Amino acid sequence: MAEDVPASDTDSTLDIGRLARGLAPALLTVAAAVYSLMAVCGADSATATNAQWGTVAARVREARTPEELIVFAPSWIDPVGRQHLGDQMSIAMAARMDSARYAGIWEIGLEDERAPETRGLKSDTSFTAGPLTVRHYVQTPAEVTYDFTSEWRAGKASGPMQGRPNLSFEEVGFEPHQCIKVVPRPGQTAIVTFSQIPLGSKIVGFVGLADIFTRRDVREPGRLTLLVDGELRTTVTSGIDSGWKRFEAPTTPGIHDVEFHLTAVGAGARDRRICFAAEARK
Amino acid sequence: MSEAWQNRLIAVLLFVFASGLVISAQRDQGIARDEVVYMNYGTRYADWWIDFATGESGATHKDTITKHFGGERPTDGNREHPPLMKTLFGLSERLLHDELGWTSETTGYRVPTALVNGLLVCLVFLFVLGIWGRTAAISSALLVLFLPRAFFHAGLASFDAPVVTFWFASLFAYYRALQSRWGFLWLGLCAGLTLATKHNAIMLPAVFLPHYAYFVWNQRPEKGTRLRRLYVGFRLARPQVLLGLFVVAPLVLIAVWPWLWFDTMTHLREWIGFHLGHVHYNFEYLGTNWNAPPFPWHVALVTTLFTMPLATLVAALIGFVMIVRRFRNGERNEGSPALLLFLSAGVAMGPFLLRTTPIFGAEKHWASAIPSLCIFAGLGLVWMADLARNSLIVAKPKWHRGLLRYAPIGLLLSTAIGAAWSETHHAHPYSLTHYNALAGGAPGGASLGMNRQFWGYSARGVLPFINEFQGRDVSVPVYTHDASPAWGRYRAEGLLRDGLPNSGHEMAGIRKSKIAFVVHEKHFARHDFMVWEAYKKVQPSFVLLYDGVPIVSVYVRDELLDK
Numbered sequence: 001m002a003e004d005v006p007a008s009d010t011d012s013t014l015d016i017g018r019l020a021r022g023l024a025p026a027l028l029t030v031a032a033a034v035y036s037l038m039a040v041c042g043a044d045s046a047t048a049t050n051a052q053w054g055t056v057a058a059r060v061r062e063a064r065t066p067e068e069l070i071v072f073a074p075s076w077i078d079p080v081g082r083q084h085l086g087d088q089m090s091i092a093m094a095a096r097m098d099s100a101r102y103a104g105i106w107e108i109g110l111e112d113e114r115a116p117e118t119r120g121l122k123s124d125t126s127f128t129a130g131p132l133t134v135r136h137y138v139q140t141p142a143e144v145t146y147d148f149t150s151e152w153r154a155g156k157a158s159g160p161m162q163g164r165p166n167l168s169f170e171e172v173g174f175e176p177h178q179c180i181k182v183v184p185r186p187g188q189t190a191i192v193t194f195s196q197i198p199l200g201s202k203i204v205g206f207v208g209l210a211d212i213f214t215r216r217d218v219r220e221p222g223r224l225t226l227l228v229d230g231e232l233r234t235t236v237t238s239g240i241d242s243g244w245k246r247f248e249a250p251t252t253p254g255i256h257d258v259e260f261h262l263t264a265v266g267a268g269a270r271d272r273r274i275c276f277a278a279e280a281r282k
Numbered sequence: 283m284s285e286a287w288q289n290r291l292i293a294v295l296l297f298v299f300a301s302g303l304v305i306s307a308q309r310d311q312g313i314a315r316d317e318v319v320y321m322n323y324g325t326r327y328a329d330w331w332i333d334f335a336t337g338e339s340g341a342t343h344k345d346t347i348t349k350h351f352g353g354e355r356p357t358d359g360n361r362e363h364p365p366l367m368k369t370l371f372g373l374s375e376r377l378l379h380d381e382l383g384w385t386s387e388t389t390g391y392r393v394p395t396a397l398v399n400g401l402l403v404c405l406v407f408l409f410v411l412g413i414w415g416r417t418a419a420i421s422s423a424l425l426v427l428f429l430p431r432a433f434f435h436a437g438l439a440s441f442d443a444p445v446v447t448f449w450f451a452s453l454f455a456y457y458r459a460l461q462s463r464w465g466f467l468w469l470g471l472c473a474g475l476t477l478a479t480k481h482n483a484i485m486l487p488a489v490f491l492p493h494y495a496y497f498v499w500n501q502r503p504e505k506g507t508r509l510r511r512l513y514v515g516f517r518l519a520r521p522q523v524l525l526g527l528f529v530v531a532p533l534v535l536i537a538v539w540p541w542l543w544f545d546t547m548t549h550l551r552e553w554i555g556f557h558l559g560h561v562h563y564n565f566e567y568l569g570t571n572w573n574a575p576p577f578p579w580h581v582a583l584v585t586t587l588f589t590m591p592l593a594t595l596v597a598a599l600i601g602f603v604m605i606v607r608r609f610r611n612g613e614r615n616e617g618s619p620a621l622l623l624f625l626s627a628g629v630a631m632g633p634f635l636l637r638t639t640p641i642f643g644a645e646k647h648w649a650s651a652i653p654s655l656c657i658f659a660g661l662g663l664v665w666m667a668d669l670a671r672n673s674l675i676v677a678k679p680k681w682h683r684g685l686l687r688y689a690p691i692g693l694l695l696s697t698a699i700g701a702a703w704s705e706t707h708h709a710h711p712y713s714l715t716h717y718n719a720l721a722g723g724a725p726g727g728a729s730l731g732m733n734r735q736f737w738g739y740s741a742r743g744v745l746p747f748i749n750e751f752q753g754r755d756v757s758v759p760v761y762t763h764d765a766s767p768a769w770g771r772y773r774a775e776g777l778l779r780d781g782l783p784n785s786g787h788e789m790a791g792i793r794k795s796k797i798a799f800v801v802h803e804k805h806f807a808r809h810d811f812m813v814w815e816a817y818k819k820v821q822p823s824f825v826l827l828y829d830g831v832p833i834v835s836v837y838v839r840d841e842l843l844d845k
Contacts, residue, residue: 014677022673025600026666026694033593033697039719040701040708046725047830076728079802079810079825079832086821094820095811110725110830169815171808174571212564212805216573241570 045131048080048110052130057084059127060106060134068104069093073113081108095169095176097149097206097277098246100142107135143282145200148258152180154194155260161190162271170275172208173243179275181210184222184264186272194258197280199228199251203258205278207236208244215240220269224276225261237265238274251280289411292420293404300427301400308392308437310711312742313768317439320368321375321391321771323360324439326350328372330540344544351541352549361549362556363441365539366478370394371439388775391439399436402447403427406653409454413619414661421695422653422660425594428702431645432652434713441480442646448476449483449650453626456490459523460497460617466522470530477535481557482650488629490527493622494519500618563642564805569731571804575638582634582648588721588732589645590655591702595718598655601662627654644733663698667691712740712828724829731804738764738801740833743826745777747836748797752779754845759785761798763809792816799836813837 048056060070070089072081082089085108099105099117107118111131123135148155152167161184168181184190207224209215221239225232226249233249258280264272283291330350333341340346352359360368371391379390403423411419427433436443452472459465476483502515536542542549564573567581587595605620630650633639641647670690674681709716714735717727728734741762751758762769762784772778785795792798792809793816800809814820822835823843 019673019677022669022676025662026670026690029593029596029600029663029666029694030697032596033701036592036701036719037697037704039723040704043708043723043829046723047827074729076831079822079835080827080830082820083822083825083835086819089820091814091818091820094814169811171811174804174807176807176811176814212571212573212808216562216564219574 048130048132052132053080053084055129056108056132056134060085060108061088063125063136064088064106065104067102068106069096069099069102069117070106070108071099071115071117073107073109073115075115077108077110091169091176092178095178097177097179097279098204100204100281101144101279103138103141105137105139107137109133109135142204142279143200144279145198145253145282146194146280148194148197148205148260148279149178149180149277151194155180155192156195157182157190157192159190160185160188161262165190165192168210168275170210170273171212172210172275174212175244177206177208177244177275177277179206179208179210179277180260181273181275182262183271183273184262184269186220186264186269187267189261189263192260192262194260196255197258198254199256199258199280200253200282202248202250203228203233203278203280204246204248205276206244206246207238207274207276208242209238209240210273210275214271214273218268218270218272220264220266220272222269222272222274223261223263223265224274225263226278227259227261229256230259253282289408289416292416293407296407296420296423297400297404299400300403300423301397303427304396304399304433304436305389305393307433307710308396309386309389311434311437312711312739312765313388313771314438314440314737314739315764315767316737317391318767318771319360320363320439320441321371321388323365324368324370324372324391325375326359326372327365327369328376331369331373332376334540342540342543347540347543351539356552356556359541361541362553364478364480364535364553365541366475367394367398367439367441367444369538386775388439388771392437395436395439395443398444398447399427399432402443402450402653405447405450405454406657409450409457409619410657410660413615414664417691417695418657418660418664420660421663421699422657424699425591425597425656425659425702426653428699428706429590429594429652429656430706430709430713430716431589432649433706433710435646435649442643442649445476445480445482446649446652448472448479449486449626449630450653452476452483452486453489453622453653456493456523456527457617457619457622459526460520463520463522466520466526467530469523469526471534473527473531474534475538477531478538481554482630482647484554485629485633487527488632489622489625490523493618493625494523496618496621560640562640564803565642565644565736566731566733566804567641572641573805577634577637577639577641579635579637581641581644582631585644585732586631586648586651586655588717588727588730590718591705592718592720593698593701594656594659595720597659597662597666597698599658599662600666601658601660604662604665605658623654623657627651630654642736644736659698663694664691667694670694712743712833715740715828715831715833724831728831734802734804734831735833736803738768740826740828741765741768741799741801742772742777744799744824744834744836745772747824748782748799749779751797751838751842752781754842755796756781758782758797758842759795761785761792761795761813763799764801764806765799788812789816796839796842797836799834801834802832810835 072078107115118137121137123137125136157165165182182190221237223237225235234247236247238245262274352361374393375390378385379387406426407419407423410422455468455472459469498515498519501518502511562573631648667690674686715724721727760782769784785791789812792812798813823838824836825832826834
């Protein structure tokens, strides 16, 4: 340790700059310690209690109509949100393609957190319970002329693939999704054809690679190509980190043939589980 | 009492306090997945050593050793990990639980880690004491003890805390070996025990060789040819240190690992080869699930930034800056201990900057850097207090001398160590979910997309809820997810009631189950979805939270809820 500086040897004129420089590191450390202590002491008050969740659940249950979507923000509070409101949520709702079909959305957020589903929307009702903020949103729901996913049995499969296409409940990008799963042979393309489909002004869909372990072990992407009446409308490539990737293509209203071409890109693309969901919308 | 005896007493007290605290606290910790493996093999290894010590015939036969320590496949006999700690786990359990009945089975296995961690606290005190004085030594030692993540690992029957101790003991022994003729034997022993604890130890030469080169350079005489000066410098720098590191240490490793008593080179090659080709497990970092290289270069730095107590971190940074400034001002310590500590931290973290080293264990993988950081912090606190005191004396010469002498150091130590203690206490027993105030605590860590936990140990927190369902049916099978290896141990410990068997793995196990729980990690999300599909609902009946962050969800079939 450094020796004391004898008072008699020092200049008694106060040098603020020197004093500040001498104290600054210690004060910074003490401030960090105090901040840290405050964070620990305040940890409980920053989280919602069971009673606050109970209040939220009761009020949402009372006001919500069965067709309305429930979302949580940030996404990591989803399990505790489902604990309190999961009885109001179906698997189909949790595994939805997107939120466009819902006319009403209930968002339960921690502090000011917002869910991606409500981006750009204005809430018409809101209330708080502790750190939880509940907001209700109304949007014009997408009108679906044909749901390829729920009508998956109508699709005719061709091309080299493992098994047959089927409706599957899968983890895609760490999210739950109900989708049509197709596993083309490595480097090959499988085709799912829907004939004489009533289309609106666009086809909206999502595609991704299912199963974390095959995504880890097989790094090659999958590709979806959409054709309407044999004409290329869009191509979307989904890599191992792409998650649930949106695609959209304009269509002419009327009856048309729609083909989804699914390709396991590359000779090493074994067990490439390509999952997609799509809707024809007005 | 003389100063030397006072210091010895402090060292002993620190050891007893640190070990006792961890032994007491670990009773609340869940059983980690890998622990179960180490416990089982620990018992097997201990049996062999007891046979060996009692002269049991055939104990040293190749087949007997293979049966206990090895086998054909790379993980047979858990031979991918050296045996020192496993052997101690087994012997400890045999003594403390089986023979004396003083502890539960699990505590019996875990005591060696706690004691070895206590030894680390004690060694840090002694190392710093000899160079920078008692206040810095006590501060550094307590800061090493009060680290949420390290404290957690110190309570497990695994290798992550012990390897830090033996790594640091090697540092200490090397430092002493530079000053004594026979010190190289201690170095060999410590480095050998580090090798016998975990494979990280193979990086130790990367700490010592640059430091030794610097030491040789500083020992060289001023006169003579360059070659002659270097030769003399080398002779003066106690070259037997290299003997300790490269001859004695491997001999110690071989001595404590019977699997190396035959086909030594083949078995060594297989051991190291296993880790060089280790599978990349899934691990969430900054919102992305990583399971293949290239990993972000900053994983070790950012994770350390978010998991060490904030005041310790700030003090360490300031301490490091002060060390550099003092070095530039010509202040030197014999044997360059600060350089040694810096190299130790750099080598411990270095591989994780390469972007190819697996990151699935986060901070535990580079935990050998911790003593260096805490010593920098301890030094920083003392030097900051000195600086503050001297500035106050100059500015306020009439203030009371006693106040000026003790107030800055008292305030700094009490707040910094107090904050570190409070974080460690708060984080327990779910420390792997804990993040510091810089990250915004556990909720901040979750929002940043930092890893929630690993090893499934937090399942222990849902056992009281699950126990409530005992007897609602003849049998209530439970899907135990990542806690399946620990299920039997929970029952043996009396934490789990009878009639709640493990239902099996993956979807088949979920379908058979009446209760299912999911330990939350990003890549485990699919287990939630499988349960939804099997149970036809998305609503968990219970969610275990740490500071509001979900760590385990428990689903119960409706028919069981209705009973």
